[in-house]
Amino acid sequence: MIQTKNISFQYQKNDAVFTFPDINLGKEEPLLILGKSGIGKTTLLHIIAGLLNPKSGEVTIDGTNLQSLNSKQRDQFIGKHIGLVFQKNFANRSLTVLENLEARLFFSGKTANKNNIPNLLKALQIEGCQTQKINELSEGQLQRLGIALAVIHEPKLILADEPTASLDDDNCQNVMQLLINQAKTNKSNLIVITHDQRVKSLFQNILTL
């Protein structure tokens, strides 16, 4: 389902070259990538997400080689098939929770998924926030909205970059569990990168960089 082969990356000429182990992920197998800061975790995640071009190697998602797509095709592919969760989830502050989700669906071209929004918000325990603006949400609610934005379009792959780093212990377990459940419900692959040891127990499949 998700394969990376011989990925290496260099920010600028004469910079150190990052090399990454190959990843081979079957259907619905969540993967946790652990590693210290500065080791290139986010870089790897962005390469898998198609936001960065590797120096060498290739990423294949469900049979599509990202490196073979032109930039427009890749934009569309990312929008449709990948969901990103960040440590801090910014959404458009001018829009409400509901409008943000609608915008997300509009840009990925999956407006039909609009009907799933209420159920999703319920599953994430933020069904009461629909008409709230982003700056009215708590940290935990914001992170749940981040998950909603990453899964509402039913992507093939969910990539989470330090999703729990800014959460307390309770919220950390809670949010991570929700993320895993959502990936399962949507039949999406999930890759989480973090230095947060607290979430280790939730994964069988762990890669340490």
Add this chain to the structure above:
Amino acid sequence: MNIWKISIKNLLHKPLYTALSVLALTISIGLLISIKQLDATLKQQFENNLADIDLVVGAKGSPLQLVLASVLHIDNPTGNISYDEAKKISKNRLVEMAIPMSYGDNFKGYRIVGSNISFSKFYKAEIEKGHDFKSPMEVVLGSDVANALQLKIGDTFLSSHGLAEEGSHEHPENFVVVGIYKQTHKVIDRLIVTPLESIWDVHNHEENEEHPSEESHHHAEENHHKAHNEETHNDQEITSLLVKFKNPMGLLRLPRQINSNTNMQAAIPKYEMERLFGFTGIGVKAISWIAYAILLISSLIIFINLFKMVKERAFDLALLRTYGASNFQLIKIVAYEGFVATFAAIFIGLILSKVGLFFVFKMLSNQFKQTIPQSLEFSNVITVLSWVMVMVVLAILLAILPILKMNVSKILSHEK
């Protein structure tokens, strides 16, 4: 959900900045359109009022005053000239039409002009109701006079001496309304036209003084007319002579002849008006420059607002890229924000200029006692709006530059 909606929500999210952008732009658009329209309307109105009058001959003095008094009817005349002298000019072969005009009285602030029935030809004013005047003391009213004073055919009134509404005593003679001109939007709309003889009569009676009764009054008048006919007319005076030439040659020869060989002066209305606009034009120019400066400032404000949004919300925009939005869609979000603010400003600006001008023209109409048709030159509006669009598009283009250079990965990993 669509891009327009996102842009509008973005604008509403920062009402103060949006209001500032719109307000500044509104002021410049409103000011530019108003000043251009005011300028165009007044110029056209003055030119309209000049009608076909190529030359005015009157008493020596300021040529501008002569034109203002005898052509635009907004100043006091320079004095009187001899009717016989004026008649000599009429006979010149370069003259197509020469019409004598005499002032003296007013009725409730509207000037009574003594002339002959050809006077209306200058203004192409046709009779709407009644008929042209045939004998002394009959008057034809301009349409604004008839409207303002609610006078009908057959009504009579007494004139007041002088051109000012207030003061001075009333003349005992009754003027009779026999006709009303159609509206021309020219100066004749606010004049009361009567034969020259009415003016002479009124003022000669003045000298004769006192009429014991109505009966004897009529007699007196008849006798008076007889006296007029017997007299050699050489003591009769008029205020000015309005001249239309057969061809432009007249303009070259006659003014110089009159100014050097007679004790009268000849003034060319078109030339005097150009001189006048030369003075008022400075004010119009100054206001225009101020308005353009405000336009510059308002496009700067729009640029700063958009640029700020692009910079501060780089993460939001990068996020949209991961949602599958293209660069072009991000640019549209920013551009639409600018355009929505601009169109709002154009809309409000146009309304404001309309409302503002309505009151300005109402004031002017009251002052000139003449309805002034607003002439909004479409090309003026287009010029103003083109400038606005150029400035706004420039502001938008500069603001979206960071989007073109945006590194999504870098923004997403740095904001962590």
